[in-house]
Amino acid sequence: MLSNRRLIAFSSRVHSFMLMLYIFLVVLMAISSALDIESDILYMINYCLLLLSWTLILFGLWIILFILLHLVVMKDFPFGYLIMTIIRVLVCSLLAFALEVGNIFIVKGVSI
Numbered sequence: 001m002l003s004n005r006r007l008i009a010f011s012s013r014v015h016s017f018m019l020m021l022y023i024f025l026v027v028l029m030a031i032s033s034a035l036d037i038e039s040d041i042l043y044m045i046n047y048c049l050l051l052l053s054w055t056l057i058l059f060g061l062w063i064i065l066f067i068l069l070h071l072v073v074m075k076d077f078p079f080g081y082l083i084m085t086i087i088r089v090l091v092c093s094l095l096a097f098a099l100e101v102g103n104i105f106i107v108k109g110v111s112i
Contacts, residue, residue, distance in 0.1 A: 004070050005078060011063050012081050018059065019088050022052050026095050033106065053096045060089035 029045050063085045071077045 004066075004074060005076075008063065008067060008070065008078055008081050011059075011066070012084060015056070015059055015063060015085060015088055018052065018056050019092060022049070022056060022092060022095065025049050025052065026099060029099065030102075049096075049099070053092055056092045057089055060085050060092075 025045060025048055029042075029049065032042055032045065064082060067078055067082050067085070
């Protein structure tokens with residue numbers, strides 16, 4: 001039982017660090033729109049954001065499934081880890097949505 005909770009805690013910590021890396025790349029992407037940066041670097045940042053966002057979402061789902069498995073097997077429910085994982089997945093999804101909307105406005109503009 002203790003080893004399962006340790007694995008959940010470690011996975012949650014790794015998920016938090018991945019979210020911090022994602023936020024750093026989002027800030028880097030936002031700053032790059034104001035500076036003159038080569039398109040190859042922007043392409044690499046965009047690819048890293050895409051890869052990291054899918055990894056964050058799928059890893060978050062794995063943590064949620066492991067928490068539910070832990071509930072079924074051990075009859076112990078780590079509620080805090082579940083809520084924090086859901087919040088991290090939602091933050092990642094909202095940041096990805098905001099980046100895509102911002103990218104659409106920058107590339108295509110606004111037409112009335």
